[in-house]
Amino acid sequence: MQTHEIRRRFLDHFEKLGHTPVPSASLVLDDPNLLFINAGMVQFVPYFLGQRTPPFARAVSVQKCVRTGDIENVGVTTRHNTFFQMAGNFSFGDYFKREVIGFAWTLLTSSVEEGGYGFDPERIWATAYLDDDEAIQIWKDVAGLPDERIQRRGMADNYWSMGIPGPCGPCSEIYYDRGPEFGKEGGPEADEDRYIEIWNLVFMQNERGQGTSKDDFEILGPLPRKNIDTGMGVERVAFLLQDVDNVYETDLVRPVITEAEALSGRRYGENHDADVRFRVIADHARTAVMLIADGVTPGNDGRGYVLRRLLRRIVRSARLLGAEDPSMARFVTVVRDTMAESYPELVEDFARIESVAVGEEKAFLATLTSGSRLFDNAAQAVTASGGTRISGDEAFVLHDTYGFPIDLTLEMAAEAGLQVDEAGFRTLMAEQRNRAKADAQSRKHAHTDLTVYREFVDRGPTEFTGFDELDSEATVLAIIAGGVRVPTAAAGEKVEVILDRSPLYAESGGQLADIGTLTGAGLTVTVGDVQKIAKTVWVHKVTVDEGQLTEGDVVTAHVDQQWRRGATQGHSGTHMVHAALRQILGPNAVQAGSLNKPGYLRFDFTYQGSLSESQREDIEAVTNDAVASDFAVNTFVTDLDDAKAMGAMALFGENYGDEVRVVEIGGPFSMELCGGTHVQHSSQIGPVTILGESSVGSGVRRVEAFVGLDSYKYLAKERALLAGVASSLKVPTDEVPARIENLVERLRVAEKELEATRAAAVLSSAGSYVDTARRVGSLLVVAEPAPAGVGAADLRTLVGDVRGRFGTQPAVVALFGDVDGKVPFVVSTTKAAQELGVKAGELVGAFGPSIGGRGGGKADTAQGAGSDAAGIPVAIEALLGRVTEIAGNS
Incomplete structure (x- = not known):
């Protein structure tokens, strides 16, 4: 069956x-x-x-x-x-x-x-x-x-x-x-x-x-x-x-394994380790598709981190099975085809689902490439020091900081003839996991006791009058203080108030709550916030300023008109930016969250890759063209299926009732399911100025913008700034970009000349370092502090120059810098010194602890950094001691 x-x-x-x-x-x-x-x-x-x-x-x-x-x-x-x-x-x-x-x-x-x-x-x-x-x-x-x-x-x-x-x-x-x-x-x-x-x-x-x-x-x-x-x-x-x-x-899971077999050339059932990877792919592919369908996108914490981890385990497992080419698109397609009979939304939304999954695969493949380079460096350092095992610390850093999976570290170490301190790695992972569990437990609470609100939830929803008016007469149904229902509230008290009807918008859909007042005979109450209970009951969070508020009072609920005007501009502006994004970027640019308040909007959307300057300009232009077109804003209530058939956009992961409210701006330009407040014509939004665009997670971008008067203020400030720069440069404003570009180029040339002069000064000291060489057995050793302020790059150049002056003689050169509390160091050996058994990478282990540092490299050159400049003299003595030991044994 x-x-x-x-x-x-x-x-x-x-x-x-x-x-x-x-x-x-x-x-x-x-x-x-x-x-x-x-x-x-x-x-x-x-x-x-x-x-x-x-x-x-x-x-x-x-x-x-x-x-x-x-x-x-x-x-x-x-x-x-x-x-x-x-x-x-x-x-x-x-x-x-x-x-x-x-x-x-x-x-x-x-x-x-x-x-x-x-x-x-x-x-x-x-x-x-x-x-x-x-x-x-x-x-x-x-x-x-x-x-x-x-x-x-x-x-x-x-x-x-x-x-x-x-x-x-x-x-x-x-x-x-x-x-x-x-x-x-x-x-x-x-x-x-x-x-x-x-x-x-x-x-x-x-x-x-x-x-x-x-x-x-x-x-x-x-x-x-x-x-x-x-x-x-x-x-x-x-x-x-x-x-x-x-x-x-089973019929809904085995097809993904079959696809993995085709990609990898391996067969399920032949090998335990391979079977584990096949099952990981099959399980995680289904889960990832269902999570993305409900609006989750890859990220670094919470739900996003879980999804990222699942997707990366799929990529990793496919790679370990031998599938070198990208495979995510094929796996999610199989999931869609097998699950669609019960979940038809997977077909409707597949382009977005595939885009998110494939985008994360591309990002992780890049991580694997960079992680492989980091692993190679770590392996070379171990080999150069004569070791055979990569430490648990290094494996953990590769995993935790760079996202490089431990099983790939183990596999690559085996190929290089090395071992990994897996026990040390597991210990560090366990410590991290315990910290995460403790943090999660500290945020875990019992279900909030909503018993005090139950009567009002059962009574039916608060009548929201704010679409049609900003002042409404209402009856105080309840006053709640500290989770307990009370009959009255006196001046100075902060309480929650439930009304039978209210024009104040309760926070939802990204729109912040209205502010306003409740007034009556001798009564003034400030409303600072409005929240929903069970999505139906408006709870007004208030401060009693004057008089006594009593259950049963008839009051006038008033919305702050200036706040509401700005809020509607911000919310309608959000719809306009969303429509413009889809027009410029295509249908896969779908809302992933928003926040709007008077004068400001923030809009998150799914998209792979950053936007170009041209795209940002086009989005702003399309938005403002629509604003200037003075489109009518129409709202109506219909059933969900009809709304979707009209092309109305819904927020992914949101549960809607049978009837929904549709906000239409300019006919086909923008049509979304929305319960928020809006302007009556698009021109009332005022200008929209996009401040910037950034990443808020893998596959999710964020646009921020000012609207209305705040947009005017921002542009006025920018104009004043530009005028000030033009005045300082003594050029017309339209010539400012060219003049700045010219100044930047001149500065770049000057910096190069300064760098060349500084490098020449550093190298000019090479001869003096040769004169400090000490003889240790048959070896010449230079071990000294470097000139003040010389960084790692210049240090490497200077050491190379000093070593070169020893020609065919057996010599060791080690210089220690001191830059802003850091101690960069470079050690280098001539070929003749290496033949006597002196290896630069091995010497680091002898003196590194003295300066609180570590590093590594090959037999001829090693480098690293420490954190304790006071230990430089001790480090020099430790290096000389190790060279003396080697010289005595050679």
Whole structure:
């Protein structure tokens, strides 16, 4: 049975049982605790906790999930996946244990002809929490399971929570026995490779507190009602029904491995290490495509870092398999083709998905090239010093600073006849990982208690009047101080206020909240911020300036007119810049985030490579042409499908309702889904001045601009600056660029002449250094401080010149600089000295610690730097001592 069919049967089964189908939420959820959705129940947490009243008593979904804790184990075993699909059915105070066990048993064991999965009931096992006698009896009554196929397990296995304070409860897991050829007898407790978990039925009835592990947390008490949360692993059911060994061989995963075989010329199943790499590619390619589809782009922290790591592991694995050519485009194409039946958005958005993935591949291939050079330098230094092992520190720096993978370091070291201190590397990695975990744990919190707002969420959304008016009469529904509802607030108090209606815009969609006031008889209240709760309730953060604010008061809510004017200019300007970007750069320049406030806009977009000056000028010109065209700004509400059919742009990763608001500027020029406030005609935006363009992550660029009066002010300042420069240069303003270019060229010539003079001065001291040579055995040794201020480059030239003056004599030259607290040094030996066993690279190890430095090189020349200039005399003595030892042994 194909995976898409398994999904369809699950949804159909529960829809017939009265469950409302709920689409999968985006993998990126607005939750401070989670990088990505990692379970099917996550989007329903407020319903379980009683913070919101669910719009349905029963629901069913197939949720996209990503779990990143086991990335290192992916491919090593066949049980770990980062992306998977969790099919689940949910009850919010409706049915409980008996019903859910019956529903699951029927779907699993009914024949294929009857719409079920057709599993053999004699091979199904169940587990239950230690003291859950009720669940065990239901398994006997409803499914007829014998005692020997029901096992009791402890909290770590059969008590489910999200790992943080929130809903929890005992659970009953369903396992399928694959047969004796896959392991030993004894049920799930004995062997979870033979007995595969396929479905977890959670009896969500309690709320947990803080804890450190799966079985170490406090049960705070019961939830407002008993709920059901289940999760069936779609991929696990697929590999059982398709009679293959594991999820990597199912219909949606194996095609990626097949593509990797074609690219590499290797065959899956022939070698364990190669198989691990095939599985890494297959797993990570699916996960990366799904993350990019939900708006994630590669970056250096958070979600972006996870995606970058996955994509780079794909490139690395393909390379280790022998695929030298870029391969990302082929892998993501296979994922699109296999997954599109369930996720048609992958087809619609494929150009962007491919662009992001391929862009990261190109960047990483460049990293591998530069990393290889760094590795070569490290290997040469080790060899020159007579060593055989690259240190754990060096391997860690290659990995952590330059992104060079440890397995490539190991492979290249073996090819060079060297070893790597892998234990030292692993220790450093573990220390870094522990720091990261501690940092993540410090930011992890329980789900915010929204109980105080629940009444107002259930009451219905705040009526937003701000599209049509800036002053609205409103009733104070609640006053909240410190998370507690209070009846009044006196002058000087800072509180939150919920109104039945409000003209003040609540922050969302990149637009900052309005500021304004609430006024009444003898009452003045300043509104400094407005935020949304559950996306529907406006919470006004206020300071009572005068009088007493009382629940039930009728007040006038007023928006600061100047703020709103600037905010609408900034928001409409953002839409115009977005449209201009797509016109100049093409359809792959898609919004990746924005911020707009009075007079200013910031717009992030997906694009590979920086923009040229010409492109920036064109974007600004197209934007201002549209502003000057005085386009009408129209808004209307329609359903999501119609909006998309019209070509309205949606923000990737955003979840929209069935009805959406469309903002249209100039007909086809700009059409986006947007809930923000806007000008009525494009000319009201005023001039748009692009300040610059920069990178904010791999494949994501940022444009910043002033609009309206702020644009005028910026241009006036620039004009005054230009006039000042013109006055200083005594030329007309239009001749300033040419005059500056001429001055820069003259300065460049002068710097070259100065450099030549300085180099000549440095070299002129070479003869005096020859005169300082000391005889050590048959060797002549120059070991001295360099002239003040001589840097590494000049030092190398000077040492080379001094060495050359010794001709065929055995000589060693070592000079130490002192530049801004750094101690650059260069050591060089003549050929005759090398024949006596003196190697420059080896000498560094003798004196380096004296100046807090390190370095390396070949037998003839080595260089490096230290940090302790006071140690130069000691370093010179250490060098002389080592040369004396060598001379005595030769």
